[in-house]
Amino acid sequence: MALASHSHRDPGGTYTFSSRPRAVESRSKYREPPAEQTQRQYGNIMYDRRVVRGNTYAQHILPTPDLAEVQRQQAVRKRILARRRAAEQLRLRTPEPLQGRRHTDVQTDLFLEELSEVIEATDTECQTDEFLDRPATPLFIPAKTGKDAETQIEEGELFNFDTEVQPILEVLVGKTVEQSLLEVMEEEELACLRAQQRAFEELRNNELAEVQRLQEQERRRREEKERRIAQQKEVLKKERETAEKVAALVYTQQYLSSLLPAVFGSLRDHGYFYDPVEKDIETNFLPWLVAEAHANLEKRHASRELLDNRYELLFTQPSNQKTTSLSHNSI
Amino acid sequence: MAGSVTLPGRAAVAFGRWSVPLLFGQLDRKEGCLVPVLASLCDLIHDPEKLYQTVTGGFVEQLKVCLEDEDPAVRRKTCELLQLLTGHSTGRQALLSSSLLPPLSEMLDDSSSSCRRNVHLVLNGIAQLPAGAHALLPLVPKLMLKLSQEEEEEEVEVLLLSTLSCCSRVDALPALASDGVPLLGRKLSHSSPSVRREAAAAMMALSVPVDGKQQVCEEQILPVLVDLLQDDDLEVRTNAAGVVMNAAIITAGKSLSLELNVLPVLLDLLSERPEEEEERRRRKALVLYCLRALTSLAEAPKGRRLLREQLPLLERRTEDRDQDILRAAQTAIRVVTWTP
Numbered sequence: 001m002a003l004a005s006h007s008h009r010d011p012g013g014t015y016t017f018s019s020r021p022r023a024v025e026s027r028s029k030y031r032e033p034p035a036e037q038t039q040r041q042y043g044n045i046m047y048d049r050r051v052v053r054g055n056t057y058a059q060h061i062l063p064t065p066d067l068a069e070v071q072r073q074q075a076v077r078k079r080i081l082a083r084r085r086a087a088e089q090l091r092l093r094t095p096e097p098l099q100g101r102r103h104t105d106v107q108t109d110l111f112l113e114e115l116s117e118v119i120e121a122t123d124t125e126c127q128t129d130e131f132l133d134r135p136a137t138p139l140f141i142p143a144k145t146g147k148d149a150e151t152q153i154e155e156g157e158l159f160n161f162d163t164e165v166q167p168i169l170e171v172l173v174g175k176t177v178e179q180s181l182l183e184v185m186e187e188e189e190l191a192c193l194r195a196q197q198r199a200f201e202e203l204r205n206n207e208l209a210e211v212q213r214l215q216e217q218e219r220r221r222r223e224e225k226e227r228r229i230a231q232q233k234e235v236l237k238k239e240r241e242t243a244e245k246v247a248a249l250v251y252t253q254q255y256l257s258s259l260l261p262a263v264f265g266s267l268r269d270h271g272y273f274y275d276p277v278e279k280d281i282e283t284n285f286l287p288w289l290v291a292e293a294h295a296n297l298e299k300r301h302a303s304r305e306l307l308d309n310r311y312e313l314l315f316t317q318p319s320n321q322k323t324t325s326l327s328h329n330s331i
Numbered sequence: 332m333a334g335s336v337t338l339p340g341r342a343a344v345a346f347g348r349w350s351v352p353l354l355f356g357q358l359d360r361k362e363g364c365l366v367p368v369l370a371s372l373c374d375l376i377h378d379p380e381k382l383y384q385t386v387t388g389g390f391v392e393q394l395k396v397c398l399e400d401e402d403p404a405v406r407r408k409t410c411e412l413l414q415l416l417t418g419h420s421t422g423r424q425a426l427l428s429s430s431l432l433p434p435l436s437e438m439l440d441d442s443s444s445s446c447r448r449n450v451h452l453v454l455n456g457i458a459q460l461p462a463g464a465h466a467l468l469p470l471v472p473k474l475m476l477k478l479s480q481e482e483e484e485e486e487v488e489v490l491l492l493s494t495l496s497c498c499s500r501v502d503a504l505p506a507l508a509s510d511g512v513p514l515l516g517r518k519l520s521h522s523s524p525s526v527r528r529e530a531a532a533a534m535m536a537l538s539v540p541v542d543g544k545q546q547v548c549e550e551q552i553l554p555v556l557v558d559l560l561q562d563d564d565l566e567v568r569t570n571a572a573g574v575v576m577n578a579a580i581i582t583a584g585k586s587l588s589l590e591l592n593v594l595p596v597l598l599d600l601l602s603e604r605p606e607e608e609e610e611r612r613r614r615k616a617l618v619l620y621c622l623r624a625l626t627s628l629a630e631a632p633k634g635r636r637l638l639r640e641q642l643p644l645l646e647r648r649t650e651d652r653d654q655d656i657l658r659a660a661q662t663a664i665r666v667v668t669w670t671p
Contacts, residue, residue, distance in 0.1 A: 206616075
């Protein structure tokens, strides 16, 4: 860091010092050891003892000592001293008193004065009066200067209030009335709209009710009609059915009237009407009889067969060829 | 238009074209207190030009942030602003097309009652428009829930009922599905006439579909309505007559009404004839509804018999000047004199 201060000794012997301007550091009253000072604190210049205070008009400025100047001043001083000494020596003094004599001061005036060291002094006291309140300063009424003059404004001379105030009043009243009219109009407009809407709503409700009523009426009538139609259809169907039934009845009666004897006849023919005893005899007895008879016959037949076979065997044993053809024939 | 003197509690307003954008810029940057800015905006928005500027400048979306602010005063003022927007068609459409409806429906459960009241005002404004009512239909169950909780003040109840009736005119099914008819039946016997009026109007809207009519007959609403037909307030009577008119269309309604002796009451209402034009105009709706109700009732044989005796009264009504009343009276006479 470049040194802010720069001092060197002039070759003439004077010592010069210059430094870059830097903020004055604050210095405590009691100097701390320099090692502890780490950060330079910059103090307030106003509270620095080293700063010059007061009016500097008549202050002595330390002159920069020049060598020749210094020598001259020294010479001057010596000269002054020498002169003073010389003057001192030249001063006339009364000669010293002779032996046994003494010089004294004597007053030679007409009247003797006591020359004493003690100065007669009298003590006098003085006391100011009690402080009174300072009286109010009298109004400063400057002396009257100038000339008096007066003037008076009569009525009607300056301006006519009524005519002048008219435009202002007009504006004020007009603005107020305009504003209020606007507000009233706005409200009226809204009320008008509402009324219109209400009227429309009423008509709409009316017509809606009418429409619904008519719809309902239509519905009812249609339902009624449909019901009646259905009813009528039912009736017709029933009638038709009854007619058909009647026709069927008559026809069947007619058909059946001839049917019955025919049926009976055919049944009888087919043998469905039977005498149970007869039937019983037929079904049970006669088959049994027949079966028995058949069995009997079978027995006879069997016995005859047996006999035939024996005869065959008898006849065929002597001649096999004849008997085989015979047996074939006989069998 | 307004002077340059600012009232206390209002922010300073720039001149001319810059008034609205500047205030919205302040809202956006959230400089200090928002309530004076919103109050100035409310004053400005009354002017249709400024409203149009707000809507076309797309500033409405910025209000969404204000709706979710913590300070209830800010929310209340924002709702006032939105309510002013619903006073004009462009404002309503902007409100519908913006995404402000979900935050508004959240605010129905707000802690501050004045906020809730303002939200109801906004919803009422939106519901007056058919497209708006259509958009509010998903909210109907929540609104019905609010109605059933019964902790709201009368004004808020009136607004709620009015919103519900507007929505139900578009489509009554959501309200019917959330037990609309019993709930409204309870409200019909409220002490305040405005609540009764709005409840009857909502009931009229609900009784348009067939389900509603059946529910009206089943839930014993008709006796209450007969009482309301003799109420002091004209509007209440009108709306009650409307409900009877709707309910009498189905057969059950007809029979119930005839049992409850509604006919004499309706005939009484018809027979009053005020002279002034103003009164007549106000009574027009009542007369129309009564005539239609009588027409429906005349389709039942018993009703027809009773009404045949009252034919002169109806004929007197055909001499009325108004076209609609004339038509209605003629229809009534036609139905009464019809023979199968």
